[in-house]
Amino acid sequence: MRAVVLTTYGGPERLSVSEVPEPAVPDPDGLLIRTAAAAVNPVDLQTRAGLHAGHSAVRPPMILGWDVAGTVTAVGEDVTGFRVGDQVVAMSAQMATGQGTYAETVALPADIVAPAPASVSLTGAAGLPLAGLTAWQALDALALPEGATVLVTGAVGAVGGLAVQLARLRGLTVVAQVRSARDEDEVRALGADRVVVDEAHFPAACVDGLLETAGLPQAIGAVRDDGRAVSVVPTRVPAAERGIHVAVSYVEQDGPGLSALCSLVDDGSLRLRTAKELGFEDAPRAHRLLAAGGVRGKLLLLP
Numbered sequence: 001m002r003a004v005v006l007t008t009y010g011g012p013e014r015l016s017v018s019e020v021p022e023p024a025v026p027d028p029d030g031l032l033i034r035t036a037a038a039a040v041n042p043v044d045l046q047t048r049a050g051l052h053a054g055h056s057a058v059r060p061p062m063i064l065g066w067d068v069a070g071t072v073t074a075v076g077e078d079v080t081g082f083r084v085g086d087q088v089v090a091m092s093a094q095m096a097t098g099q100g101t102y103a104e105t106v107a108l109p110a111d112i113v114a115p116a117p118a119s120v121s122l123t124g125a126a127g128l129p130l131a132g133l134t135a136w137q138a139l140d141a142l143a144l145p146e147g148a149t150v151l152v153t154g155a156v157g158a159v160g161g162l163a164v165q166l167a168r169l170r171g172l173t174v175v176a177q178v179r180s181a182r183d184e185d186e187v188r189a190l191g192a193d194r195v196v197v198d199e200a201h202f203p204a205a206c207v208d209g210l211l212e213t214a215g216l217p218q219a220i221g222a223v224r225d226d227g228r229a230v231s232v233v234p235t236r237v238p239a240a241e242r243g244i245h246v247a248v249s250y251v252e253q254d255g256p257g258l259s260a261l262c263s264l265v266d267d268g269s270l271r272l273r274t275a276k277e278l279g280f281e282d283a284p285r286a287h288r289l290l291a292a293g294g295v296r297g298k299l300l301l302l303p
Contacts, residue, residue, distance in 0.1 A: 003103035009050030012284035032074035037126035039067035063100030069126035091129035114258040117265035127298030135163035138249040146171035154214030273297030
């Protein structure tokens with residue numbers, strides 16, 4: 001099969017399309033998935049650069065990628081609930097599974113897989129798993145009561161845009177931070193009640209909680225005394241101050257949680273956004289585009 005292979009740690013030029021052995025049969029508790037699309041995420045850029053080499057047993061040459069949408073082509077003998085031909089999505093935490101998703105066929109445990117939402121294209125659904133689970137689990141960690149006010153930074157990014165929508169579904173009032181005034185209409189369409197454009201001057205002590213997705217630790221200044229803050233950017237966690245509880249949320253594989261997110265897409269409560277669809281051979285370009293910033297929606301790689 002064809003796959004995007006990282007030959008050695010370094011820049012985007014280290015990615016190339018190669019022929020690699022295709023998984024022949026799934027594990028007893030696993031599935032084989034024929035890939036329709038794999039999404040590009042910041043963790044892929046970090047892995048490519050070698051930033052996770054110290055805590056991962058996977059080494060180059062390796063296949064990158066955490067997100068996949070595709071069609072089940074084989075089912076392990078112990079698996080119930082999935083059949084050949086089912087359209088599915090999954091997040092493969094590559095450091096845990098050892099399985100990257102920039103490949104024509106992916107072998108994954110069935111318990112991290114969910115039926116794909118039927119209301120969007122299968123390729124577009126590839127942008128949901130990692131970003132959706134990151135936002136969902138971070139809001140769980142934030143644990144704000146209905147009616148509370150939350151500041152979401154990076155609110156038009158992949159995680160932030162879903163977090164705005166999910167926060168509204170939880171009955172929260174959303175203050176959304178964006179980098180440009182041109183993003184205000186988009187983030188309001190996602191459900192933001194108020195918008196902050198100037199990241200250098202956050203309003204002081206005006207929200208109950210902070211969901212920090214953009215690497216802006218200074219945003220903690222907007223949280224009231226004894227409030228709560230959760231960051232999904234572990235390298236730039238806000239320093240605790242004024243009795244504020246600060247935590248880091250690391251995304252976890254969760255098939256049932258992903259299934260719930262897909263249901264929200266199908267009932268119209270959650271909108272997915274695709275920035276661009278590219279071929280496997282354009283993986284270096286996709287990494288450069290994401291690194292340059294300003295991407296609105298997901299970059300998808302198609303076989």
